[in-house]
Amino acid sequence: MPTTRRQVSKAVTRLSSRASQYHGAVTLYEATGSAQPSTSRSPSPKPSKRIKLEVDSKSSELSDLSDLSDLGTPSKSLHKTLRTAKLEDTELEEDTSSRVRSKSSKKPKPIPQSLDTPHPAPPRWKEAYDAIKIMRTQTVAPVDTMGCDRAQHNETDPKNRRFSTLVSLMLSSQTKDEVTDAAVKKLRTAVGGTLSIAAIISADDATISDAIAKVGFWRRKTTYIKKAALRLRDDFDSDVPKTVDELCSLPGVGPKMAFLTLHVAWNLNLGIGVDVHVHRITDRLGWHQRSPKNPEETRLNLQSWLPTELHREINHTLVGFGQTICLPVRPKCDSCTLSSSGLCPSANTKSAKSPRKRKRQSTSDLERKSGPKVDIAIESSEP
Numbered sequence: 001m002p003t004t005r006r007q008v009s010k011a012v013t014r015l016s017s018r019a020s021q022y023h024g025a026v027t028l029y030e031a032t033g034s035a036q037p038s039t040s041r042s043p044s045p046k047p048s049k050r051i052k053l054e055v056d057s058k059s060s061e062l063s064d065l066s067d068l069s070d071l072g073t074p075s076k077s078l079h080k081t082l083r084t085a086k087l088e089d090t091e092l093e094e095d096t097s098s099r100v101r102s103k104s105s106k107k108p109k110p111i112p113q114s115l116d117t118p119h120p121a122p123p124r125w126k127e128a129y130d131a132i133k134i135m136r137t138q139t140v141a142p143v144d145t146m147g148c149d150r151a152q153h154n155e156t157d158p159k160n161r162r163f164s165t166l167v168s169l170m171l172s173s174q175t176k177d178e179v180t181d182a183a184v185k186k187l188r189t190a191v192g193g194t195l196s197i198a199a200i201i202s203a204d205d206a207t208i209s210d211a212i213a214k215v216g217f218w219r220r221k222t223t224y225i226k227k228a229a230l231r232l233r234d235d236f237d238s239d240v241p242k243t244v245d246e247l248c249s250l251p252g253v254g255p256k257m258a259f260l261t262l263h264v265a266w267n268l269n270l271g272i273g274v275d276v277h278v279h280r281i282t283d284r285l286g287w288h289q290r291s292p293k294n295p296e297e298t299r300l301n302l303q304s305w306l307p308t309e310l311h312r313e314i315n316h317t318l319v320g321f322g323q324t325i326c327l328p329v330r331p332k333c334d335s336c337t338l339s340s341s342g343l344c345p346s347a348n349t350k351s352a353k354s355p356r357k358r359k360r361q362s363t364s365d366l367e368r369k370s371g372p373k374v375d376i377a378i379e380s381s382e383p
Helices: 060-070 076-102 125-136 142-146 158-172 177-190 197-202 205-211 218-235 244-248 255-265 276-284 295-305 313-324 355-369
Strands: 015-019 027-031
Touching (some): 125 313, 142 313, 158 177, 158 218, 158 255, 177 205, 197 218, 205 218, 244 255, 255 295, 276 313
Antiparallel strands (some): 015 027
């Protein structure tokens, strides 16, 4: 059996290395001189193993690595370099695709403004609403001094005033007005004294989070505020949009925030801002044929029959009423004139006894019904 011999080229291939412009930890290798394969190679019974490198043609830095496939088995460091480089290229592609998706021509579903079948106006609603407005003038509520309309007072630039209003509303969900007001002031100071879109974009997440740490869901709101600022810069000329649908396209912004933003920032009355207070109080007053499942259902019901001129003020009126008298737990029905006038079907004028007092009373009743008291003594045989 004849022996086969393999001739090896004496040409020397040199490699040059350079750092990737996309990632400092990635080293790219290039062949400065290509080896000329010998044409007098004897046929071999076993084909030589050749490594096929899958290199993305989109990356000009990685395309040069294909020349290394003829140099034999790459070292472990080269394998690691290739994997890191390909991962880097994949991340870049994912980031680009996400940006393309965010600018998709597909429009979001518009916010509904009316019901197919209008909700009828409840009886005597005007009497009840007028009575609430009178009670509101007698007590100062937190919303009167620390509501979203106050957030813009420390700003002079119109765009910053509108943005401050939006930020205040984004922070207000699941948060009391006192906490929201303090968070807005602290955030303004943390980003340099002016609550602007550019200042929020320049600030790091830790700075924003530290300023708003006392509001509900502050981690999530940090992300929402930062992403909303970027969207406003890129898509709305660094300003707050003037439509409900555009506002609701921002991360962390719902219909309530959108309508209130338009009320305060743009002086536009395009709908009712329904929060938990408006949702709760209108249900207690019996203004709905059936209890609404969520604030959006409440809004559509109210917009069916409530006069348009009241759409803007009803939020401020009922929020303050809910903060001072019609509380979520143990409402002050004794202080509400709707109870005595029969305008609130949910009124309960009897002050409920605390559970502790009821327990004591039941214990004393048990003692009275148990008969005479019996004393038991142990007799001792000792004198």
